[in-house]
Each structure stands twice: as C-alpha cells, then as structure tokens.
Amino acid sequence: MDAFLNSLTSGLIVGSLYAIMAMGLTILYGVSHVFNFAHGHVAVVAAYLVWFVADRLGLSLPVGIVAALLVMIALAAGTYWGAIRGLLRRSEWAFGTLLFTLGLAILAEYALLELFGPRVKSVPAVLQGSVRLWFGRLTLNDLFLIAASVVLMLLVGAFLKRTLTGQAMRAVAQSLPGAQVVGIDIDRIYAATFVFAFVMTGLSGVLLGTKTYMTPHIGWEWMIKGFVIVAFGGLGSVPGAILAAFLLGVVEALVTLFLGAIWIWPAWLVTFIVALWIRPEGILGGRSG
Amino acid sequence: MSTVWRRAMPLVRPRYLLLAAVGAFLAAWPYLGADRFVLHVAGLTLVWAVVASYWNLTNGFAGITSLGNMGFFAIGAYTSAVLAKELGLTPWVTMPLGALVTTALVTVLVGLPVLRLRGIYIALLTLAFADALPSVITIFRTWTGGGIGLLGIPELLEDLEKWQAYYFALVFFVVAQVTLLLVVRGAPGLAFVALRDSEAFAQALGVDRFKEGLRVFAISAFFTGFAGALYAHLLGQISPAMLGIEQFLMVISMWMLGGAGTLLGPVLGAAIITFGNEYLRVAGSLRLGLLGLAIVVTVLFFPGGIMQLLGGARRALARSRGSGRASPRTPGAAEAAAAPAGRTSEEGR
Numbered sequence A: 001m002d003a004f005l006n007s008l009t010s011g012l013i014v015g016s017l018y019a020i021m022a023m024g025l026t027i028l029y030g031v032s033h034v035f036n037f038a039h040g041h042v043a044v045v046a047a048y049l050v051w052f053v054a055d056r057l058g059l060s061l062p063v064g065i066v067a068a069l070l071v072m073i074a075l076a077a078g079t080y081w082g083a084i085r086g087l088l089r090r091s092e093w094a095f096g097t098l099l100f101t102l103g104l105a106i107l108a109e110y111a112l113l114e115l116f117g118p119r120v121k122s123v124p125a126v127l128q129g130s131v132r133l134w135f136g137r138l139t140l141n142d143l144f145l146i147a148a149s150v151v152l153m154l155l156v157g158a159f160l161k162r163t164l165t166g167q168a169m170r171a172v173a174q175s176l177p178g179a180q181v182v183g184i185d186i187d188r189i190y191a192a193t194f195v196f197a198f199v200m201t202g203l204s205g206v207l208l209g210t211k212t213y214m215t216p217h218i219g220w221e222w223m224i225k226g227f228v229i230v231a232f233g234g235l236g237s238v239p240g241a242i243l244a245a246f247l248l249g250v251v252e253a254l255v256t257l258f259l260g261a262i263w264i265w266p267a268w269l270v271t272f273i274v275a276l277w278i279r280p281e282g283i284l285g286g287r288s289g
Numbered sequence B: 001m002s003t004v005w006r007r008a009m010p011l012v013r014p015r016y017l018l019l020a021a022v023g024a025f026l027a028a029w030p031y032l033g034a035d036r037f038v039l040h041v042a043g044l045t046l047v048w049a050v051v052a053s054y055w056n057l058t059n060g061f062a063g064i065t066s067l068g069n070m071g072f073f074a075i076g077a078y079t080s081a082v083l084a085k086e087l088g089l090t091p092w093v094t095m096p097l098g099a100l101v102t103t104a105l106v107t108v109l110v111g112l113p114v115l116r117l118r119g120i121y122i123a124l125l126t127l128a129f130a131d132a133l134p135s136v137i138t139i140f141r142t143w144t145g146g147g148i149g150l151l152g153i154p155e156l157l158e159d160l161e162k163w164q165a166y167y168f169a170l171v172f173f174v175v176a177q178v179t180l181l182l183v184v185r186g187a188p189g190l191a192f193v194a195l196r197d198s199e200a201f202a203q204a205l206g207v208d209r210f211k212e213g214l215r216v217f218a219i220s221a222f223f224t225g226f227a228g229a230l231y232a233h234l235l236g237q238i239s240p241a242m243l244g245i246e247q248f249l250m251v252i253s254m255w256m257l258g259g260a261g262t263l264l265g266p267v268l269g270a271a272i273i274t275f276g277n278e279y280l281r282v283a284g285s286l287r288l289g290l291l292g293l294a295i296v297v298t299v300l301f302f303p304g305g306i307m308q309l310l311g312g313a314r315r316a317l318a319r320s321r322g323s324g325r326a327s328p329r330t331p332g333a334a335e336a337a338a339a340p341a342g343r344t345s346e347e348g349r
Helices: A002-032 A039-056 A061-087 A093-116 A140-162 A164-174 A176-181 A186-211 A218-233 A238-258 A261-278 B003-011 B014-031 B036-061 B069-087 B091-114 B119-139 B162-185 B187-197 B199-204 B209-235 B245-258 B265-279 B286-301 B305-320 B331-337
Strands: A130-133 A136-139
Touching: A002 A039, A002 A140, A002 A164, A002 A186, A002 A218, A002 A238, A039 A061, A039 A093, A039 A186, A039 A218, A061 A093, A061 A186, A061 B286, A093 A218, A093 B119, A093 B245, A093 B286, A130 A140, A136 A140, A140 A164, A140 A186, A140 A238, A164 A176, A164 A186, A176 A186, A218 A238, A218 A261, A218 B119, A238 A261, A261 B091, A261 B119, B014 B036, B014 B162, B036 B069, B036 B162, B036 B209, B036 B245, B036 B265, B069 B091, B069 B119, B069 B209, B069 B245, B091 B119, B091 B209, B162 B187, B162 B209, B187 B199, B187 B209, B245 B265, B245 B286, B245 B305, B265 B286, B265 B305
Parallel strands: none
Antiparallel strands: A130 A136
C-alpha cells in the first residue's frame, strides 16, 4: 500500500510538471495552429541554460532562471518573426511549420551537444531536505514543484482571462476572421503567443530538470510526451491538457510500479490510441481558454 | 524513313534518353570499377530510396501526414529477420511474409484509427506508434535481441557479395518505382488529386477519402516493410537504432530535400543523404547539425526541394535560349507559387 501511495504521489508530481510542459504546446496550437515539434528542445535548452548559469558559472538559481527566460523570449520572437510568420502565409503551412520546427529541434540538440557535451546534467534542486509522511518521504523540492505548478497554472488562467493580450489570444483561438474584424493585430498576437509558449515550456524544462537527469537527447522524449498529453486532452484545450497530464502521470507511475518501466511507452501509446478512437477531439476537446 | 522508325521517333525524348543512360549506368556500375564500399552505399541508397519514395507517396501525394514510416520499416525488418533466424526459413520466403505482416499490422493498428482523423492528429499518432516500437522490441528481447540488436541474420545468399547485394537492391528498387508510378498515375493517385483540388466535388463523384487513404497506406506499408526486410538480409544485422530520431529525420529529409510530391525527388534525396552520411562519418556529430540545417533551409527557402531548383534552372535555360519548351509544371514550384492560402481562416482539424 505504501509503495502504491508513493508511486501515486510521484505520478501526481510528474503529472503537474507534464501539465506545465503541455500548456505552452496546447496554447500555441490553439491560437496559431502551429504544432511545435521543437517543444521538447525548448524545454531542454532552458534547463541547460539554468544549469550553465547556476551550476557551471556558480551564480544563483534565480539569476539562471531569469537568464534562461530572456533567452526564451529572444528565441521565440526570432522564430516567429524570422521564420514562422512567412511559413504561415503558404498554402502548405501546416506541414511546413511541422518540418521547420523539427529541423529547429535537431539544430538545438546539435548546439547543446557541441556546447555542453553528451554527459548527463541536472538543474540543482531548489530546496534541500525532506518531510516525513505516513507512507514515506517527500522531498521539499517535490513540494516546491507542486506549488510552482499550481501557481503557474493559476497565473496562466489569470493571464488568459484578465489581460488584454490573453483575451486577444483567446479571441484568435476562437475565430481568426472574427479577431481580425474587431481589429486584433494577428501578427502581434501570434508573436506574443510564441513568447508565452516558449517561456512556459522553458519553465517546465527547468522544473523537470530538477527532477530528472537530462542529456541533449531527452528533448525528443519530452516532445512525444507533450504531444500525447495535448492530443489526449484535446488540442488547444488548457483544462484538457492539465487533466490529461495528471492522468498520464499517474498511469505512468502505476505502470512502472506494476509492470516495469519498459511498459511506459506502450502504455502511453495504448492510452493515446484508445483515447483518439473514442474521442478524437480529446477528453475535454474544444477551444483554448 | 521506315514506319517503325517514325513510330519510335516520338519516344526519343531527352528525358527518356537520360533515364535510359542512368539505368544503363546503374546496371553496369559494378563492372565500371566501383569498389565494395561504393557498392555497399549504393545498395543502401536504393533501399532508402524506396522507403523515401513510399513515405512521399503518403505525405507528398496523398496528403496523409504520416510520421511512422520508420516503424513500418522496422516491423518488416524484425519480422523477416526473426522468422528466418528462429524458424530457419529462407529469406526469400520471410521477406514477402515480413512485408505482408507489416501491411496487416499497419493497416489495422494504424491505418484504421488514423485515417478517420485529420492533419496533425495523424502525424502524432503515427509518430507515437513508431516511437513505442523500441519498447516492444525490448519486451520481446529473447527473439529480437533487445537494445543490442539482432546479429547473424541469414543473408540472401550464402557469402553474399556486395555486388550481389547491390543487384538485389536494384531489382527491388525498379519493381518498387514502377509500382509507385502505376499507383500515382492510376486510380488512387487521381483520386487524391481530385480530393486535393475539390474535396466536395470528388466526394460527390464517389471518391472515398478513407478507402483511398487506406489503400495508399497499405501499399506504402507493404513496400516499406519489404525494404526493411531486404535491409535486414542484406546487412545481416539490425538494431532498434533504425527507429532513432536521426534515422527518422534522415529519411524524412530525403524526400523533402529531393522534392515532396515528385517521383524523382526522393530518389535524388536518398542518394545525396545516404552518400553524404557515409562519407561524413568522420565528422561525427556535425552530421546532426548539417541535417538540421538542411531541413530548416529547405523548408524556408525552397520548399519544392531539389526538383524545384532543377525546374527553375531548366526554365531559366529555356528562357535564355529564346523559345524552347518551358516546362509548364514542376510540382514543387507550383506549390511554392500557389496563392497564399495560408492560415487565414478557421480550418477543420
């Protein structure tokens, strides 16, 4: 029973991290219909930057996070204005952006490999120590991760509901022509969405980096997990992504407990196929917001 | 001039002459002083050319954004290799079996659920399918050899020489390309052209997207699976590395760099990528960067790939010669020049 509760907790923690990771992906898709295949690598690049600043350079963790986020903003703006904007004007935009982000992902992996080498790294834990619960131990870092995820989710909700940019993003997600008619600058909103998504994804990478080891290659794994979560939750749906992330986090933990880690990927796939078979629009399919 | 000659005359076009010359060269290559390494890479190129061509069939021609074709390849390779190794069957029996198993598995497991979906969902599900296979290989490691791979797979002939392997690959390549031509120019190809040009009208005429998609998917799975089986019995060893992201991106960039939606493009792309990959082996991880750069640059600056560049070059040549027959249609170029439909309206997912 203790083992079960333990893996349930770790499933919930991992799930909350997956939720943050999937949020950027699903909002980006909901607003711009660009599916970011470099999603996992954006997360890894941010995590590596934090590791570099906080661990290698020996500066503090907050400095690292701020530096990483600044790079994310520059990267997002550069990607949108430099490439995606032009690609979206083509008739083959869907496949064009897919391949472009795929190419970007492999370039990011190459850059990380060249700059930092293939050895495993991890982001230093935010908090040290642990607390005892009746079924086992919980590290303070895990508690921090849960708290950070919840705060981030609330912040995203507030951003989408309360701020003008957030509202404009939801308007574009609901209807592009409608948004254009009321005078929303689509380019500006797409660019803002890219920045928003890259920042969220980067943060999720940093949080994940404190929990797992990472290599330049792990971006692909994070990418696939993000995909399954957003497709499962319904592309473009934020609540769906959160729910799906928790579900899959728990499924992953229980599969690991009862069947072994080797069954994780088949389990993800089976969940995915069954979900799409029954509800192709995802469990909470619908629009962003 | 005799009548036979006059009838034959229209067939003598530069394009056919070039094709005949290339064909003759490929057939005679082993006798033209090609060494074993070159023949080895050439054989691999032919196998990858088939994989890339059939990937291009689903994605470039039929508009099904499949990302799981390396999975089809692996199923064919592993099925045939395991059957030959465990049951002692000759590869000549297990290769078609592997291809048929691939067709059945892919059509039922992937085709049926996937083709009811659209766009990005197809891409995600097919990718997840291919990505789950390494775990399946590990789970059945008593037969598949797990992560280390399968060694000592029976080869097509005993003491298979590189020039023999090359000819087997060449024959397979020719059969696959002729079949591809028939599919693209035949009923399925026309059905997809009709669906692309006017979906409503095509459906009113009785074109069923699901049925045609499934057919194309099955054909693609068959030849990709067969290519995988041939690959296994030509090399004598396979490993889950074939399902890795690098191999995946390499084959994708073959048909994309060559020219999506063209017949010749994926073959050219396969030649460039395979030879480039083998000769740059010393460069190590730089290949990864070059591959990424190639993909990004292709998508941004010449989405029609090499075929688009060739078409452009030929038109420029025709123009500089004054009259000349300017080629009216190069698919890649047409695509690039298409009216900016873009993402300007809510489109179905």
